[in-house]
Amino acid sequence: GAVVSQHPSRVICKSGTSVKIECRSLDFQATTMFWYRQFPKKSLMLMATSNEGSKATYEQGVEKDKFLINHASLTLSTLTVTSAHPEDSSFYICSARDQEGLPYEQYFGPGTRLTVT
């Protein structure tokens, strides 16, 4: 099946620093990728939809200047958490839609656990 990777899988950073998370589709091209955040014992919340070659679409309440998304190629999207604070500590998961696949199919990456101290 389709594979999506994320890097890093775990990161600990100090408050005020920025962290970049990569999401790659390994064996398919993804014009659309999605970034989710999941707090402990909570559901996945969509943060933004990343479109290759254009600006990301952010969900209501998600600050686009704080969560910078770049989708520069058909296989890579990055999420940068700028000036991270402890409340940004969460599990960040990306998913990618195979442009050749069914419209509803999304393949999830293994997630990145961010801890801000």
Next chain:
Amino acid sequence: RKEVEQDPGPFNVPEGATVAFNCTYSNSASQSFFWYRQDCRKEPKLLMSVYSSGNEDGRFTAQLNRASQYISLLIRDSKLSDSATYLCVVKAAGNKLTFGGGTRVLVKP
């Protein structure tokens, strides 16, 4: 009201028993429905899509009731490995998926 609501559980299930749980959704224009499984500290994985006529995949049976706006998942002959959180996922127009909060299932020997 949340777009997709689930009983968080946990449902404590004896091994070999049957367990069923529902998920309700608020958007009547929802088009596609799925059950995902998420293990602790892992990404969600697609368990099965839910079709209008209901569908079965081995020990798992999914049903959709559009009139009452809910979907259900039934697990027969529960295995220890079925212990997980089951996420109800709904898709309206476009590619956006909306996740429920998940139902935690614990299968015990």
